[in-house]
Amino acid sequence: MRSRRDFFTGAAALVGAGLVSRAGAATLPEAPIMSSAATQPPPPPPNGRPYNPVVTLNGWSLPWRMNNGVKEFHLIAEPVVREIAPGMKANLWGYNGQSPGPTIEVVEGDRVRIFVTNRLPEHTSIHWHGQRLPNGMDGVTGLTQPGIQPGKTFVYEFVARRPGTFMYHPHADEMVQMAMGMMGFWVTHPRNPAQHRVDRDFVFLLNAYDIDPGSYTPRVNEMLNFNLWTFNSRAFPGIDTMNVRRNDRVRIRVGNLTMTNHPIHVHGHEFEVTGTDGGWTRPESRWPEVTTDVAVGQMRAIEFIADEPGDWAFHCHKSHHTMNAMGHDVPNLIGVDHRGVAEKIARLVPDYMVMGDKGGSMGDMEMPLPDNTLPMMTGQGPFGGVEMGGMFTVLKVRKDQKPGDYSDPGWYRHPPGTLAYEWKGEPPAALRKQDAGGQSMPAANAPEVEVTVRKPTGHQGHH
Amino acid sequence: MTRYTSSPMLRAVATGALAALLGGCASFSPDGGLDAVSAMTSARTGQDLQLTQAKHDSGATQAEVARLLGAPLTADGAVRVALLNNRGLRASLAGLGVAEADLVQAGRMRNPGLSFSRMSGGGETEIERGVMFDLVGLLTIPIRRDIEARRFQGAKLAAAMDAVRLAADTRKAWFNAVAAAQSAQYAEQVREAAQASAELARRMARAGNLSALDGAREQVFSAEATAQLARARHQATAAREQLARLMGVWGAQTAFTLLERLPDLPAAPRDGDNVESLAMRQRLDVQLAKLDAQATARALGLSKATGFVNVLDAGYVNTSKTGAPREQGYEIELVLPIFDWGGARVAKAEALYMQSVHRTAHAATSARSQVREAYSAYRTNYDLARHYRDEIVPLQKKISEETLLRYNGMLIGVFELLADARAQITRVTASIEAQRDFWIAETALQAAINGSGGSAAAAASVVSSAAGSVDAAAPEH
Ligand SMILES: [Cu+2]
Numbered sequence: 001m002r003s004r005r006d007f008f009t010g011a012a013a014l015v016g017a018g019l020v021s022r023a024g025a026a027t028l029p030e031a032p033i034m035s036s037a038a039t040q041p042p043p044p045p046p047n048g049r050p051y052n053p054v055v056t057l058n059g060w061s062l063p064w065r066m067n068n069g070v071k072e073f074h075l076i077a078e079p080v081v082r083e084i085a086p087g088m089k090a091n092l093w094g095y096n097g098q099s100p101g102p103t104i105e106v107v108e109g110d111r112v113r114i115f116v117t118n119r120l121p122e123h124t125s126i127h128w129h130g131q132r133l134p135n136g137m138d139g140v141t142g143l144t145q146p147g148i149q150p151g152k153t154f155v156y157e158f159v160a161r162r163p164g165t166f167m168y169h170p171h172a173d174e175m176v177q178m179a180m181g182m183m184g185f186w187v188t189h190p191r192n193p194a195q196h197r198v199d200r201d202f203v204f205l206l207n208a209y210d211i212d213p214g215s216y217t218p219r220v221n222e223m224l225n226f227n228l229w230t231f232n233s234r235a236f237p238g239i240d241t242m243n244v245r246r247n248d249r250v251r252i253r254v255g256n257l258t259m260t261n262h263p264i265h266v267h268g269h270e271f272e273v274t275g276t277d278g279g280w281t282r283p284e285s286r287w288p289e290v291t292t293d294v295a296v297g298q299m300r301a302i303e304f305i306a307d308e309p310g311d312w313a314f315h316c317h318k319s320h321h322t323m324n325a326m327g328h329d330v331p332n333l334i335g336v337d338h339r340g341v342a343e344k345i346a347r348l349v350p351d352y353m354v355m356g357d358k359g360g361s362m363g364d365m366e367m368p369l370p371d372n373t374l375p376m377m378t379g380q381g382p383f384g385g386v387e388m389g390g391m392f393t394v395l396k397v398r399k400d401q402k403p404g405d406y407s408d409p410g411w412y413r414h415p416p417g418t419l420a421y422e423w424k425g426e427p428p429a430a431l432r433k434q435d436a437g438g439q440s441m442p443a444a445n446a447p448e449v450e451v452t453v454r455k456p457t458g459h460q461g462h463h
Numbered sequence: 464m465t466r467y468t469s470s471p472m473l474r475a476v477a478t479g480a481l482a483a484l485l486g487g488c489a490s491f492s493p494d495g496g497l498d499a500v501s502a503m504t505s506a507r508t509g510q511d512l513q514l515t516q517a518k519h520d521s522g523a524t525q526a527e528v529a530r531l532l533g534a535p536l537t538a539d540g541a542v543r544v545a546l547l548n549n550r551g552l553r554a555s556l557a558g559l560g561v562a563e564a565d566l567v568q569a570g571r572m573r574n575p576g577l578s579f580s581r582m583s584g585g586g587e588t589e590i591e592r593g594v595m596f597d598l599v600g601l602l603t604i605p606i607r608r609d610i611e612a613r614r615f616q617g618a619k620l621a622a623a624m625d626a627v628r629l630a631a632d633t634r635k636a637w638f639n640a641v642a643a644a645q646s647a648q649y650a651e652q653v654r655e656a657a658q659a660s661a662e663l664a665r666r667m668a669r670a671g672n673l674s675a676l677d678g679a680r681e682q683v684f685s686a687e688a689t690a691q692l693a694r695a696r697h698q699a700t701a702a703r704e705q706l707a708r709l710m711g712v713w714g715a716q717t718a719f720t721l722l723e724r725l726p727d728l729p730a731a732p733r734d735g736d737n738v739e740s741l742a743m744r745q746r747l748d749v750q751l752a753k754l755d756a757q758a759t760a761r762a763l764g765l766s767k768a769t770g771f772v773n774v775l776d777a778g779y780v781n782t783s784k785t786g787a788p789r790e791q792g793y794e795i796e797l798v799l800p801i802f803d804w805g806g807a808r809v810a811k812a813e814a815l816y817m818q819s820v821h822r823t824a825h826a827a828t829s830a831r832s833q834v835r836e837a838y839s840a841y842r843t844n845y846d847l848a849r850h851y852r853d854e855i856v857p858l859q860k861k862i863s864e865e866t867l868l869r870y871n872g873m874l875i876g877v878f879e880l881l882a883d884a885r886a887q888i889t890r891v892t893a894s895i896e897a898q899r900d901f902w903i904a905e906t907a908l909q910a911a912i913n914g915s916g917g918s919a920a921a922a923a924s925v926v927s928s929a930a931g932s933v934d935a936a937a938p939e940h
Contacts, residue, residue, distance in 0.1 A: 213868075213869060213872060213874050214865065214868075214869075325872070325874060326872075326873055326874060327869075327873055327874040327875050327876060329875075329876065329879075330873055330874075330875065330876040331667065331672070331673070331876040331877065331878055332667070332672040332673075333663075333667065333672070333876075333877070334670070334672065335670040335671075335672070336663065336666045336667050336669075336670045336672060337666055337670075338663075338666075340662070341659050341662050341663050341666070344655060344658070344659040344662070345656075345659045345877065345880070345881065345884075347655070348652060348655065348656050348659070348881070348884040348888075349863075349867060349880055349881075349884055351867055352867075352870075352880065353871075355870075355873060355877075356873065356876075367871035367872075368868055368871060369868050369869075369871055369872045370865060370868040370869055370872065370874075373868075373872055373874075375872065376872060376873055451671055452671075
């Protein structure tokens with residue numbers, strides 16, 4: 001007998017069915033569990049209407065069962081341990097072994113039945129963000145349904161009417177449950193697989209956690225002070241690269257379930273926003289961008305031809321979102337001379353090391369950190385430290401990346417003459433203009449403020 | 464009124480007095496009572512009192528004092544110096560000589576006197592010659608000797624009490640001085656941390672990275688730490704001077720150095736089961752009270768036996784109130800039983816005896832209470848000191864390690880790192896204080912068992928009714 005798992009050849013991490021109960025086994029579809037945080041290459045749909053599957057970055061798609069023409073899925077809401085990046089794990093709440101949960105892929109017009117079993121310690125629900133559906137299937141606790149109590153299973157059933165990009169998440173104690181990672185991606189493919197067809201279709205959610213350095217469980221009563229900014233609950237260098245073949249048409253779909261907006265930026269290419277929350281954008285409404293802001297609760301699909309080979313940065317452009325946990329009240333020591341003081345401090349704190357006097361970069365310093373804490377900016381590239389964390393990954397465009405091959409091709413080899421290099425000659429004297437320009441509304445008695453420019457002399461090495 | 468000439472009691476007294484007179488005179492002991500005091504002190508402090516008689520104040524004593532002060536001073540060394548060198552104790556020991564002289568005097572007849580008078584007037588001259596003999600003195604010699612012997616014994620107990628108390632006070636002062644010196648050192652480190660913060664803040668302000676408000680906040684830490692250091696240094700000086708006073712040192716002797724650290728805690732606290740019975744055996748104030756009860760018992764017996772010897776004013780030998788000299792004394796009178804056959808006197812003697820019995824019981828009850836309290840303090844301070852050593856300080860160390868890890872990750876800044884360093888130093892200082900408090904409580908417990916309960920415990924006694932161990936104070940007839 002072929003089980004759903006057989007379609008996931010190579011997806012050894014997919015483990016046994018989590019059946020809810022023997023009595024329910026006859027009527028409930030299998031609930032596969034994923035134990036790996038690696039990107040699972042997409043299988044073609046084994047039955048039902050054909051579609052071109054998406055690739056969930058550091059995630060997977062949920063297998064289904066066809067039951068009298070209805071696609072039946074089984075989601076289990078449960079506590080999980082998610083690897084945020086190598087060296088850091090988090091106690092989260094998710095679905096079927098991971099947070100975010102598996103991507104649900106259906107085709108326009110599919111009748112979909114989703115069994116939701118609650119193995120959380122409190123009631124939950126699922127809201128199908130962006131879908132047109134009967135009101136009673138909208139998953140808002142108290143408003144359209146009672147909460148799914150622990151141990152109970154609810155069934156949602158509707159027709160996936162509108163093709164596009166969607167999300168799912170609880171609408172029950174949602175501040176806590178979303179802070180704990182309860183969310184997943186949903187793609188409704190067009191009925192015609194040729195429509196909007198692309199060669200590579202990457203999807204991921206934007207999410208954020210507040211995990212105190214040295215701890216494992218996110219703080220749930222957090223409003224805006226999140227300290228881990230993630231794609232699919234992964235932080236760089238734990239985010240897989242997006243590996244494409246040169247001249248592939250690439251789509252990247254992003255859903256934002258954080259509490260702030262994220263200007264998503266790609267290097268080396270312009271793209272167009274081809275999909276929004278409301279569906280596909282009309283071609284005449286599109287304009288080229290290199291950054292698109294994905295606001296809170298929004299989904300965006302961007303598309304471009306990956307015609308520039310190389311390793312291209314892809315990241316949120318809020319610079320503190322490309323950092324891992326960092327202190328907000330760390331004093332600014334840029335340009336502060338530590339001579340004498342450092343020795344004094346070292347007498348009291350023997351392992352003390354001066355940091356921040358030349359900027360925030362920790363360079364190649366390797367210092368012990370609290371348990372389960374990602375360094376602020378790490379990830380090694382072919383030329384050294386990438387000095388990034390959080391919402392950062394790399395778009396790898398290669399001419400010989402086979403279709404359907406999502407494996408990492410390694411670092412880009414720059415053709416001769418295409419790499420920045422050091423100038424070895426004499427630097428010219430800088431010409432400076434002293435006039436700062438006029439003021440349209442000068443103050444009557446503006447005090448003279450004197451700020452002295454301090455330049456690093458290169459003789460401040462107290463490390 | 465015919466019986467008085469043939470009173471057998473009076474005859475008995477007179478015969479006893481003559482026998483004592485003929486039995487030979489009392490003489491001075493070779494050590495003046497010091498050996499007994501030294502033995503009592505040694506049994507309770509581990510230090511004897513030799514070489515402390517004023518007339519033997521030789522170079523040897525000063526040499527030993529100099530030797531002890533020359534090396535880093537231990538607690539035992541400080542006690543030894545105090546016992547050798549404290550002038551207050553020497554004054555107290557000199558009291559022994561006074562008591563012994565009284566004892567010897569009491570065993571001797573007053574010298575017979577000769578009187579001669581010549582009166583002239585009105586042409587006549589009258590010459591009288593007489594020989595006077597102290598008959599009353601003769602009759603009361605045995606009584607006086609008995610009383611003086613007890614007073615001498617009391618003086619020895621009192622001197623030993625002084626010595627034991629001095630030893631205890633000196634030990635406490637030593638622990639205080641060492642701990643205060645250690646705390647002052649740590650206060651210096653705190654100031655160093657605060658100064659580093661302040662200096663960094665100044666440089667940040669110079670680089671344009673710190674507002675005047677935040678700058679002032681960092682400066683005030685440093686300024687406060689300087690004030691704390693001044694206080695801590697004075698504390699160290701005061702504690703050291705207290706020790707110097709108790710050791711009776713002056714001049715160049717005050718340059719002594721102390722051990723750098725307090726002794727480690729003992730591996731286990733001593734058991735508290737037998738401290739009360741130990742105290743009943745060893746406490747000098749209890750023994751003094753017993754001695755007094757014995758004396759009044761003798762007086763009672765005497766009053767009952769004769770009715771005519773009044774020794775009732777033989778004073779209760781006061782357990783010395785601090786500051787005031789001990790009061791003691793007695794008066795003996797021989798009365799002629801003409802109008803009063805002594806019934807009232809016997810009643811008064813009985814009342815006085817009961818008074819001394821109650822005093823003894825009170826001393827015993829207070830002593831038991833004091834020693835229980837002292838043991839509680841000892842045990843609590845032991846547990847606290849161990850708690851600091853095994854729990855609080857290691858936890859603070861863990862906090863500091865974790866703080867440094869957070870600094871490494873740029874999760875916190877250098878000011879938080881320095882604030883943690885200050886917190887660590889503060890907790891280490893608290894730990895030292897807990898260790899000091901243990902050793903002081905240990906000394907207080909020793910004093911409660913062995914001496915008179917120490918200066919603090921002396922104020923604790925209130926009237927109590929339950930009798931303690933007063934068997935030895937029963938009348939002796
Ligand atoms: Cu962002």
